Amino acid sequence: MDGITFLGGGSFGTALSVMLSKKGYEVLIWDRKKETADDINIKKENIKYLPKILIPCNVKAVNDIEYAVRKNKYIVLSVPSHVIREMCRKIKPFLQNDQVIINIAKGIEEESKKRLSEVIREELPLNPIVVLSGPSHAEEVALDIPTTLVVSSNEMKYAEEVQDIFMASKLRVYTNNDIIGVEIGGAVKNIIALAAGVCDGLKFGDNTKAALMTRGMSEIVRVGIALGGKLDTFYGLTGMGDLIVTCTSMHSRNRRAGILIGEGIPKDEACKEIGMVVEGITACEAFYELKQEKGISMPITNALYNVLFKNADPVQEVSNLMKREKKCE
Template sequence: MSQVAFLGGGSFGTALSIMLAKKGIDVNIWDRKLSVSDDINIKRENIKYLPNIIIPAGVTAFIDLEKCISDSKLIVLAVPSHAIRGLSKMIAPYLNRDQIIVSIAKGIEEGSSKRISEIIEEEIPNNPIVILSGPSHAEEVALDIPTTVVVTSKNMEYANIVQDVFMTSKFRVYTNEDIIGVEIGGAVKNIIALAAGVSDGIGYGDNAKAALMTRGMSEIIKIGTRLGGKIETFYGLTGMGDLIVTCTSMHSRNRRAGILIGKGVSMEKACNDIGMVVEGIKAVRAFYELKEREQISMPITDVLYRVLFEGKDPKYGVYELMSRDKKNEF
């Protein structure tokens, strides 16, 4: 693999670009903002999204989308989940059939409830699609801190190719044939991480967070298996692993936004203060719609939806969770 293109100059795409450049792969990054492109090409730093990290000479930024992807065998969609459809439409006219599309976004589409791979397939039906997911903060990947992730695809031949491209001594890539489970686990954990942050913001302790994470796993498994995912996937990297890292780390935008909301900051101001997309907020609305249609019990998602979109006091939301009818754990 001589050249890889990343579409979106955010933190995780930039971190992966740095990692691949260190492997000797030529990397192109496209971003619609000229300031991001100039910072990468001139200052060798992504000041807005990944500050204080030197970007190797093997990484080149573009604002011309067609030029960025024209010679790349691997094209990584490194934008938030809500931007996947629009970006897929933009690049479709420029693609060759042998180019592999990789997505690192986590979420489902509001309204349609479609997974990322389904959205891409609708807009780019003739190209192989691979999903990369798992517990991987950009800030740590960029510093070569050991990280493990998962790749999946409808055609695992292409997942194996992506595995080989991204594997390093500090970035271990596993394959998993369960594309539904990988995508749903990575999306729902953002909801639970947001809730864990709210708990922290209120001032609750480790007991409350342990409860949220454990019962959050139950919600991930309920909806994930209903949609066709395998239960063992949710106990792996893209379920439990991603849940642990996003609920406990201050690198997590979802947790940080939740902390602010738990302290009484409005959802809008919390997102503005974070300065980047908080995927958990969009996931709450999307999965609330989905679980209502599927008639699945997801009490944490229910309460968080009402806190975010109906103005419910977070402390009263916790009271509601704790005072539900008694039941058996399983």
């Protein structure tokens, strides 16, 4: 049984580490912070990112990235999307060509507008790359609450390997050969979840949430197909599934940040209060620029961008959305 290394001691990576350790895998977590590694090794708890979850003894943590990379065949990138390229460059000197890179971050690179698997491929051209995505809050995965995920790759034999690794009694993993759709669905849903939180912060109701999610789904499909994804993918786990869980749950950092913004708290203060990266903010800016370049209609993304980056009044932006020219669904 090959071991697994997680690069980044965040909540989701830690939750998956706990799950894999219960299957008998030896798991290594690398984190740049000594206190995180000490908490995992000594207190058997990731106090900052996944408190009150017991971490089994076959999960170890280190601060030595060379050791962490050389130790195991499977390398999981469990860092935020905006540092994926930096992390790939950092680990490249220590990698062997047969090591499999598994990305669990959701988003696109803000500057290049490239999908994360494309970024990884540019930096690590010789390694197999697998994307793991789907509706999965770390807090629930760690508690063995039934969850489903999807894996994709340009080389599906590696996706099937990763499927076998992560399948468990409470974690069901599907394969999907549409890596573009899987990545785009997982990235754009963060924008809609952030917008859903803003609506919650404004004290709008269920009707508004249903409208936002439904029309948000249309935006996911529209941009996803324009970028080469397949329609069916967006009605699966990484599209509709991820959208539902992030728009409705208080586990969702994007929704929670949106609530604060809807209540009038500036986005930087909202992110500080959340205490973790709010991917929807970066995604909103990136997809706003992308839709401008490619002429894709994304009115919800446009409205959220105005709120986040132009200090627009969210109530007025909702009014603008409602008053747009009439159209057929």
